[in-house]
Amino acid sequence: MDFKMPLLSLPSGFPTEIWTEVSPKTELLPEDPWFLVGDSRIKPLWQTWAPAAPLGELWLETTEQKKSISEVLICLETWSTMPLSKQSVVVCVGGGVLSDLVGLAASLYQRGLRWHVWPTTLVAQVDASIGGKTAVNLGEAKNQIGSFYPPNRVVLCHDFLKTLPASHLENGQWEMIKMALLEGDPAWLASLSDRLGQPGFRSSFERDIERCVLGKVSIVHQDLRDQGDRKLLNLGHTMAHAIEAASQFKIPHGQAVGFGLLVACGMSSSLGLSDFPTSLLNRWSEQLKSSGLVWPSWNECVPFLAWDKKKENTKGESVFHEPLPRQGERAILVSCALQPFEQAFQKVRSHF
Numbered sequence: 001m002d003f004k005m006p007l008l009s010l011p012s013g014f015p016t017e018i019w020t021e022v023s024p025k026t027e028l029l030p031e032d033p034w035f036l037v038g039d040s041r042i043k044p045l046w047q048t049w050a051p052a053a054p055l056g057e058l059w060l061e062t063t064e065q066k067k068s069i070s071e072v073l074i075c076l077e078t079w080s081t082m083p084l085s086k087q088s089v090v091v092c093v094g095g096g097v098l099s100d101l102v103g104l105a106a107s108l109y110q111r112g113l114r115w116h117v118w119p120t121t122l123v124a125q126v127d128a129s130i131g132g133k134t135a136v137n138l139g140e141a142k143n144q145i146g147s148f149y150p151p152n153r154v155v156l157c158h159d160f161l162k163t164l165p166a167s168h169l170e171n172g173q174w175e176m177i178k179m180a181l182l183e184g185d186p187a188w189l190a191s192l193s194d195r196l197g198q199p200g201f202r203s204s205f206e207r208d209i210e211r212c213v214l215g216k217v218s219i220v221h222q223d224l225r226d227q228g229d230r231k232l233l234n235l236g237h238t239m240a241h242a243i244e245a246a247s248q249f250k251i252p253h254g255q256a257v258g259f260g261l262l263v264a265c266g267m268s269s270s271l272g273l274s275d276f277p278t279s280l281l282n283r284w285s286e287q288l289k290s291s292g293l294v295w296p297s298w299n300e301c302v303p304f305l306a307w308d309k310k311k312e313n314t315k316g317e318s319v320f321h322e323p324l325p326r327q328g329e330r331a332i333l334v335s336c337a338l339q340p341f342e343q344a345f346q347k348v349r350s351h352f
């Protein structure tokens, strides 16, 4: 075989086999009968690369608005017309929206079909395809219906990323920055921030992708069901999910995460945990400003924060269990009220 071995340093017992490749290899398609669910945008690309015939295929147009239970039903109803059995495998080829919804459908059909992901966006390669969180949105509330159902195999092909528009590449770069911030590695953070927004996939990202995958694997392997350290991966995401929902998903996930990371750094500073270099924070805000997006106000975001990780304490106040970053150290989970969120949000928002 001329293709690489799966990523070697995965902990033993990790439920997913992860391969990194430059281009797709038909040898990595399932040996058992398989069904393809793909993002219609990459259908022409996939068809030039994958001569092996699936049992059947379903190509879906994917948008955050379509990440809904009705798309899951389309998968389930299509599979029910096919000779799919427990021996069959579902192969998902697409970005994070598709892998989240196909994973959920796979977890439900006949109480669980095996599934593989070939992630085609940077967000999906460094984050969404790893760790087995599947979900769809319920109305405007993000990821309200979901399951923990890790894929059996993930095949990361760098060539898929070459057709990604710059804005989608940037989405993934923000998730990589999140991981560097979480790990508290200033050199990695600076190197990723320097390349933020540069057009075109670069081979220099290959090592960063691998590092993000291994970082996420090491966390989720300890805490698949999100009871402890896995919450660290939500760094910047409480705010990001509220921003996305308040903008009716006009603001892409990655850029919302970028804003959320700025808020998290502001909270870290106001709570006396850490101060981040102004040059770094300015670099991030300049990048977000250059996108020309219209950012929602605090009041527009608040109702959506309530759907997230809010808990109430004995005095009836909202309490969030937020990961906050620390310069040069790993992020930590902190219990905090709504007020530090608002203060940090308003400070970041005033620059936009």
Ligand SMILES: NC(=O)c1ccc[n+]([C@@H]2O[C@H](COP(=O)([O-])OP(=O)(O)OC[C@H]3O[C@@H](n4cnc5c(N)ncnc54)[C@H](O)[C@@H]3O)[C@@H](O)[C@H]2O)c1
Binding pocket: 039, 041, 042, 062, 063, 064, 067, 094, 095, 096, 097, 098, 100, 120, 121, 122, 123, 124, 127, 128, 129, 130, 131, 132, 133, 134, 143, 160, 161, 162, 163, 164, 165, 168, 171, 253
């Ligand atoms: N499950 C998890 O742990 C997890 C983690 C992070 C994000 N997510 C979820 O992932 C979603 C975001 O994922 P995403 O950013 O991949 O979005 P996406 O799946 O919507 O893809 C973004 C766009 O890129 C297009 N596209 C896909 N591959 C392409 C390619 N190779 N070339 C050109 N265009 C291509 C898609 O059609 C789409 O228009 C969110 O719903 C988020 O909640 C999940």
